Amino acid sequence: MVFNQTALVLIGLLLAAWTALAAWAFLAARRRLKRAEASQRAARRMARMVEESPALPLLVRTDGKIEAAPKLAGWLGLDGVPQFLTELSEEGRGLPPEQLAALNEAVLRTQKTGAPFHMVATPVGSRRSLALRGVLADPQVSPGGAALVWIFDFSDSESELVQLRADAARAREDFAALVGLIEAAPMPMWFRSSDGKLRLVNQAYVTAVGGEDAVEVADAGTELVEAVDGVSASKVALQALSRKRSIERMVAATIGGQRRTLKVTDLPLGDDGVAGYAVDVEDMEELSRSFDAFRKAQRSLLDQLSAGVAQFDAKHNLSFANQPFQRIFALKPAAMLDPPPFERLLDLAHDAGRVPEARDFPAWRKEKAGWFHKGEAQEEAWPLGDGTHLRVVAHPMPDGGLLLIVEDRTEQLQLSSARDTLLRTRTATFDSLFESVSVFAPDGRMQQWNRRFAADWGLDSDFLDTHPKIDTLLERIGARLKRPAQAKAVGEVVRAATLDRKQTGGRVSLADGRTLEFAGVPLPDGNGLLTVLDITDSQKAETALRERNAALLEADEVKTRFLASMSYEFRNPLNAIGGFAELLQAGIGGDLNDQGREYVGDILTSVARLGEQIESVLDLSQSEAGLLPLAMEELELLPFITAVVEERRDRFKQSDLQLDLRGDKGAGRVTADRRRLGRAIGHLIDNAIAATPRGGRILIELARLKNGRARIVISDNGPGMDPAALARAIGGVKVGAVGTALERRQGLGLPLARQLISAHGGSLELVSEPGQGTAALIELP
Known part of the structure; x- marks a missing residue:
């Protein structure tokens, strides 16, 4: 019983152990299976990954x-x-x-x-x-x-690599070309790092700063542009880098010993640095200055023009207007401070009455504004309300602007009207002239003629209306001449007047007995004027005048012979009478009683007076005949006049007259014939003595005028004469006792004195007023 329990326990333990072992084996197998499945999955995954x-x-x-x-x-x-x-x-x-x-x-x-x-x-x-x-x-x-x-x-990668290699090669080529371009660029170019220092410069930069090579210039930091207001070029580049935008400026730099104007640009390249380049704009600046000077000179010249000129820009704004333009359109100075647009300018001109009257002015103004878009110049005539006539030319400019030219043609139209009137007047004057006239052009074609021309030459009006040339005209004229060959002389006169610009003339005889005298006169316009005058009657009168002139010449010769003969015939008997009277007075013929001596004295006095009258008559006759001989010599004026006055001392005493002789050596000298000038002045003094009552006063004054002539004044305080009596006295006549006729010649004193003084190149003027006396004014060279 005990054995059985132990066996049962052992069997139970064995079964339990077997069960545990079976369970462990099962679990282990299951773990290995899982690992195998995992490995298989991993292998499949790896295989798949290898395939992919x-x-x-x-x-x-x-x-x-x-x-x-x-x-x-x-x-x-x-x-x-x-x-x-x-x-x-x-x-x-x-x-x-x-x-x-x-x-x-x-x-x-x-x-x-x-x-x-x-x-x-x-x-x-x-x-x-x-x-x-x-x-x-x-x-x-x-x-x-x-x-x-x-x-x-690596097919895709290879394509990309090939493309990259091509791109890289192209980039290297582009970079090399860019570097070559930068090096070959005529303008200085450079690159700065982010701190503003120079890293790269091109050859133009090196040349501009006078360096050796680019590396040396970049290492030395040689700047092309000077500092402006304390701001250096590197600071400007850093400002462009900080602002992330380029900076352009105009600066002056010294390049090659010359001051040049440069346009410098600093261009930021991200955060890597700043590139820069400088463009020499000195020529552009000079061109701009020259253009400004040209524009100022042009506008100054436009101000001197009589035509008005205005310029409008593409926006239709007035950019310039010269003084005549402002005057024509009555623009006030205030309007030019803020130049008006084109249409506003027309409004101002319309308000001032300087544009034509239009029924629809806005539409008219809009039409004129279309001038800006025309393809060619427009020309119009603007009659204004005040009678002004304007010629307006609108010329569109390539930049969209407009050039407006305004010319005041009022005077030209008036001159044209006056010219038309003058032409009509000239035509009417030509037709009313007594002479026959015609105008010929330089090519010999007749331009104009009057009716008398056709009548004198016997030409038909229809023929003259064809404006014949001189050759055709001479054929018609030659048929009416007594000698047709004389027609050539008319053509020579026309040719000399039109081509040679000489005035010539001639004379021809017509077959009908008339005589025509012609002359060619060059006209200012290049034409020639042919004048023809019928001198038949005047030629007859000229013949008669020649015959009469021959008779007068013969009479003048007779007069000359008469004067020569009378000078001898008058003086010889008178000299004989005077000589015999002097012999009787001297007692040659025996003693005379008192009455005889008185008679002899009267004879001698009469002989002297008659001799003086004969001398006066002969001098007056010779002077009027132009045969008066003068023995010219220099005379001291004051002693000469004093001597003439001394010869009349006794007459002054007999008439109880007071003499006032004024003068000094300042009167100077004159060139004259002593005897004949003394006789002329003596006659004037004798007349003054005769006209002055007893106890009167005679003034003789000598002076030298500013023009170098000598003046002698002989005045008295006698009764004077009215203008009519003065004229008769100068002529040597007086009114008869009845008062209605000239009785006889008053004397030869004044006429002879005037003739003798005139023969000396002088002048005699008599001034007289009733009750104021008479004055004789003598001027001698």
């Missing part, structure tokens, strides 16, 4: 057999993976033989030495690029020294 990876493994054993994924056959263009490495090349498929040989050699080297290798292969007939990297396989993978070759398909 861009690299495929190729295991090459020492005997040449290979193991590889089926995908490799697709990459190589084979139907399947072969058993040996040498079978990877087939005709038209697989690896090229040379590449397969290189692979085989590399694999053998790796199997022997364990050295890895790299190579690139391209299957036959494919664009696929394969990268092969071989290593010695791990013994866990394949014991026995197999080689593991990893094959990568």
Whole structure:
């Protein structure tokens, strides 16, 4: 019983142990199964990952057999993976033989030495690029020294690399071209780092700053542009970098010893630095200054024109108007401070009455504004309400503006009207002239004529209306001349007046007995005037005048012979009478009683007076005949007049007259005939003595005028004369006792004095007033 219980316990323990062992075995088996399933899943996953990876493994054993994924056959263009490495090349498929040989050699080297290798292969007939990297396989993978070759398909990467290489090559070429362009650029260019220091400069920069090479200039930090207001070029570049925008400025710099104006631009390049370049705009500035000077000169010149000129810009605003334009349109100075637009200018001109009257002014103004868009110049005539006529020319400009030219043609129209009136007046004047006239052009064609011309030459009006040339006209004229060859002289006169610009003339005789005198006169307009005058009657009168002139010449010769004869015939008997009277007075013929001596004295007095009268008559006759001889000499005027007065001392005493002689040596000298000038002045003094009552006064004054002539004044305080009596006295006549007729000649004193003084180149003037006396004014050269 006890045994059974122990056995049962042992059997229970054995069963329990067996059960526990079975349970442990079951659990262990289950764990191994799970690990196997996990490993299988991992292997499938790894296999799948290998298939999906861009690299495929190729295991090459020492005997040449290979193991590889089926995908490799697709990459190589084979139907399947072969058993040996040498079978990877087939005709038209697989690896090229040379590449397969290189692979085989590399694999053998790796199997022997364990050295890895790299190579690139391209299957036959494919664009696929394969990268092969071989290593010695791990013994866990394949014991026995197999080689593991990893094959990568880098076709896409290769395309990208090719593209990148092409891009890089192109970039290098572009960069080289850009660098070459920058170096060859004629303008200075540079690059600054983010701290403002120069890093790169081109050759133009080096030349501008006078450096040796670009590296030296960049290292030295030589600046092209000077500091302006304490701000250096590097500070301006840093400002552009901080603001993230370019800065442009106009500065002056010294380049090649000359001050040049540069347009400097600093351009930030992200955070890498600042690029800069300088453009020499000195020529542009000079051109701009020259253009400004030209524009000022042009506008100054436009101000001097009589025509009004205005310029409008593309926005229709007035940009310039010269003084005549402002005057024509009555623009006030205030309007030019803020120049009005074109349409506003027309409004101002309309308010001032300086545009034509229009029924619809807004529509008219809009029409004129269309001038800006016309393709060619427009010209209009504007008659204003005050009678002014304006010529307006609107010329569109290429920049969209407008040039407006306004010319006041009022005076021209008036002159044209006056010219038309003058032409009509000239035509009417020509027709009313007593002379016949015609006008010829330089080509010899007749331009104008009057009716008298056709009548004198016997020409038809219809023929003259054809404006014939001179050759045709001469044919008609020659047929009416007494000698037809004389017609050529008329043509020569016309030619000389029109072409030679000379005035000539001539005379022809017509077949009907008339005589015509013609002359050619050059006119200012280049034409020639032919005047023709019928001198038939005047020629007859000229003949008569010639005959009368011959008679007068003969009479003048008779008068000359008469004067010469009378000078001898008058003086000889008178001299004989005087000589015999002097002999009787001297007692040659015996003693005379008192009465006889008285008679002899009267005879001598009468002889002297008669001799003086004969001298006066002869001098007056010779002077009027132009035959008076003068013995000219220089005379001191004051002593000469004093001597003439002394000869009449007794007459002054007898008439109880007071003499006032005024003068000094300042009266100077005169050139005269002493005897005849003394006789002329003596006659004037005698007349003064005769006209002055007893106790009267006679003034004789000598003076030298500013014009160098000598003046002698002889005046008295006698009764004087009215103008009529003065005229008769100068003529030497007086009124008879009845008062209605001239009784006789009053005397030869005044006429002779006037003739003698005139013969000396002087003048005599008598001034007299009734009750005021008479004055004789003598002027001598």
